Amino acid sequence: xxxxxDMELLRFTTAGSVDDGKSTLIGRLLYDSKSIFEDQMEAVKxxxxxxxNEEVNLALLTDGLRAEREQGITIDVAYRYFATPKRKFIISxxxxxxxxxRNMVTxxxxxxxxIILVDARNGIIEQTKRHSYVASLLRLDYxxxxxxxxxxxxxxxxxxxxxxxxxxxxxxxxxxxxxxYIPISARDGDNVVNASxxxxxxxxxxxxxxxxxxxxxxxxxxxxARFPVQYVIRPQxxxxxxxxxxxxxxxxxxxxxxxxxxxxxxxxxSTIKAIDEADKSLEEAYAPQSVAIRxxxxxxxxxxxxxxxxxxxxxxxxxISLLVCWLNHRPLSIGAKYIIRHTTxxxxxxxxDVYYKVNINELENVIGDKVVKMNDIAHIKIKTxxxxxxxxxxxxxxxxxxxxxxxxxFETVGAGMIxxxxxxxxxxx
Amino acid sequence: MSDRLTHLKELESESIYVIREVxxxxxxxxxxxxxxxxxxxxxxxxxxxxxxxxxxxxxxHIDTGHNFEETITYRDDLVKKTGVKLIVGSVQESIxxxxxxxxxxxxxxxxxxxxxxxxxxxxxxxxxxALGGARRDEEKARAKERFFSHRDEFGQWxxxxxxxxxxxxxxxxxxxxxxxxxxxxxxxxxxxxxxxxLQENIELPSLYYxxxxxxxxxxxxxxxxxxxxxxxxTEEIVRKRIRCRTIGDIxxxxxxxxxxxxxxDIIDEIASSRVTERGGxxxxxxxxxxxxxxxxxxxx
Numbered sequence: 001x002x003x004x005x006d007m008e009l010l011r012f013t014t015a016g017s018v019d020d021g022k023s024t025l026i027g028r029l030l031y032d033s034k035s036i037f038e039d040q041m042e043a044v045k046x047x048x049x050x051x052x053n054e055e056v057n058l059a060l061l062t063d064g065l066r067a068e069r070e071q072g073i074t075i076d077v078a079y080r081y082f083a084t085p086k087r088k089f090i091i092s093x094x095x096x097x098x099x100x101x102r103n104m105v106t107x108x109x110x111x112x113x114x115i116i117l118v119d120a121r122n123g124i125i126e127q128t129k130r131h132s133y134v135a136s137l138l139r140l141d142y143x144x145x146x147x148x149x150x151x152x153x154x155x156x157x158x159x160x161x162x163x164x165x166x167x168x169x170x171x172x173x174x175x176x177x178x179x180x181y182i183p184i185s186a187r188d189g190d191n192v193v194n195a196s197x198x199x200x201x202x203x204x205x206x207x208x209x210x211x212x213x214x215x216x217x218x219x220x221x222x223x224x225a226r227f228p229v230q231y232v233i234r235p236q237x238x239x240x241x242x243x244x245x246x247x248x249x250x251x252x253x254x255x256x257x258x259x260x261x262x263x264x265x266x267x268x269x270s271t272i273k274a275i276d277e278a279d280k281s282l283e284e285a286y287a288p289q290s291v292a293i294r295x296x297x298x299x300x301x302x303x304x305x306x307x308x309x310x311x312x313x314x315x316x317x318x319x320i321s322l323l324v325c326w327l328n329h330r331p332l333s334i335g336a337k338y339i340i341r342h343t344t345x346x347x348x349x350x351x352x353d354v355y356y357k358v359n360i361n362e363l364e365n366v367i368g369d370k371v372v373k374m375n376d377i378a379h380i381k382i383k384t385x386x387x388x389x390x391x392x393x394x395x396x397x398x399x400x401x402x403x404x405x406x407x408x409x410f411e412t413v414g415a416g417m418i419x420x421x422x423x424x425x426x427x428x429x
Numbered sequence: 430m431s432d433r434l435t436h437l438k439e440l441e442s443e444s445i446y447v448i449r450e451v452x453x454x455x456x457x458x459x460x461x462x463x464x465x466x467x468x469x470x471x472x473x474x475x476x477x478x479x480x481x482x483x484x485x486x487x488x489x490h491i492d493t494g495h496n497f498e499e500t501i502t503y504r505d506d507l508v509k510k511t512g513v514k515l516i517v518g519s520v521q522e523s524i525x526x527x528x529x530x531x532x533x534x535x536x537x538x539x540x541x542x543x544x545x546x547x548x549x550x551x552x553x554x555x556x557x558x559a560l561g562g563a564r565r566d567e568e569k570a571r572a573k574e575r576f577f578s579h580r581d582e583f584g585q586w587x588x589x590x591x592x593x594x595x596x597x598x599x600x601x602x603x604x605x606x607x608x609x610x611x612x613x614x615x616x617x618x619x620x621x622x623x624x625x626x627l628q629e630n631i632e633l634p635s636l637y638y639x640x641x642x643x644x645x646x647x648x649x650x651x652x653x654x655x656x657x658x659x660x661x662x663t664e665e666i667v668r669k670r671i672r673c674r675t676i677g678d679i680x681x682x683x684x685x686x687x688x689x690x691x692x693x694d695i696i697d698e699i700a701s702s703r704v705t706e707r708g709g710x711x712x713x714x715x716x717x718x719x720x721x722x723x724x725x726x727x728x729x
Contacts, residue, residue, distance in 0.1 A: 079616070090616055233480075233482050278476070344453070403600065412594075412595075
């Protein structure tokens, strides 16, 4: 029982092209970890029969919308959950079609790791590169390259090694640090939950054991403390007449009572008087905890401000360089005004220029083409109406990310990762 | 224990973040309170999010008129304890006003009619955000939901045209007349909810624990018997020891034959269960896309 209460959480995303067997793999993980219930299985069996599938099509477990089941494709990011006695897992399952880069970026933005599927018969294809680029762009800590359909190549070590060698070069180019290679057959379950006896040459863990043991979130607490103020708690009661606390979720690092802090953008200094978690007072809090911080001085703090340790100041600037993934069918408009949402802050921003676009199939930069359409990735420069208190995305995924909102439609049209300006930046493929 | 948060702590922290985001981004939010365990957990999280201040938005209960009386008692006690304002939208009133038409026949249920009353209530009080306890693991259409789910001026959900949701940045901007449904428990599973109730020692309506009740079996699902329900000739009322795994409108809430007296018993029972909690919900069994269709029309 108690083992259930203190499990860790791992969030991962899955990417693969249309027939790589991604949904089958997820179905397999859910099924073999006993996370699929009888009524779900019956519904899938019935649907498989109706669609004329000979075997139970596990993909139908994850394709939730009517149009998806009819067309046999995945339209949107779907979230799936399963748990083992060691961990709870959240899968963001993203479709693999060319036009859905934006969904992959969305799914990867909250993930700690990515599983990228390749079909053993086809090896590395254009889409594999695209998926890998997204994993690199979003700075996922781990990439698992799952070489699927090994049953169709007689579980050949040679085939596996060839793919591995080819991918190693891509991983190097993309600066992917932790890549793990696994030969699997999602359909039959080889090396998914249990080690396969058909791959005696493979010495690594099966996929599930690997997912249970990947180190997570260690790095988040080691980063500099960033506390974006979300909401000011001021009870209107007599009992708590003078209570004033700044509520928020620690984006990174840790803070403790007594820490000397600076409030940005005003640069006011104070010290932490108390850290409250509802009716409990804590000595210390760490990311990603939601708490309420009280300060020793009566200073002016409101939503959108950021509390940081005085010796760990972030960058504060209104000129921001971004790698942006465009999410909307209306192309990016240079010179136009957009709403920028960054942590709990909201400002206006002008798009100043497009430096280059990324051809993520060829992994090349394209200079001169400034038309940024849906699913394009580009390096752009913006100027905001107020300075943003930020870090580079490479240093901090929360304070280094922002979204761009269309001023007229209010749709989320761009996902931005803050990078050094072109002159200084090192992250160029 | 290492520095890392447990999964329950991380889920709690995420949900509190979402609830505070709603209070900060919207002018007039409300929490949809059904009296079920998920909305009870929501109320608990809202309490923690704003303590020591009172929860800065009212609770809205869409009353089908076919509620277990234990639910209503629990609701009224909770409202008294937390000091929040309660607004009740009545399905009966919607029917009386001709806005909704009562279903007839053996499977008549007011579950679907709630949509009319819900949208009318949101409109009447000009709520611009409605917090609900729905979880993505409940149902396959819900697996595609956002935390901040946009609804057009007709209250409709367009699953193919949802706003991308990246990192922990939520975009609650909307045009006049549109609103948002907010699902802070999106990433929780049924088991997470029960473990959290145990961890936080949250009081629940007695319906969730084993008790004896008049029930009858229909299509393999046990339903609690109330006099307004129409039995088929082959159906027979019997007394059994049961508990509710979910609580909704009486007409469509399947009950579980169970001897579970405590939260520990319930967690063991769920951990070894082979049927989902919505497996007993006849509202989902109407068709393969029943939930998707109801959600598109403005259901929870």
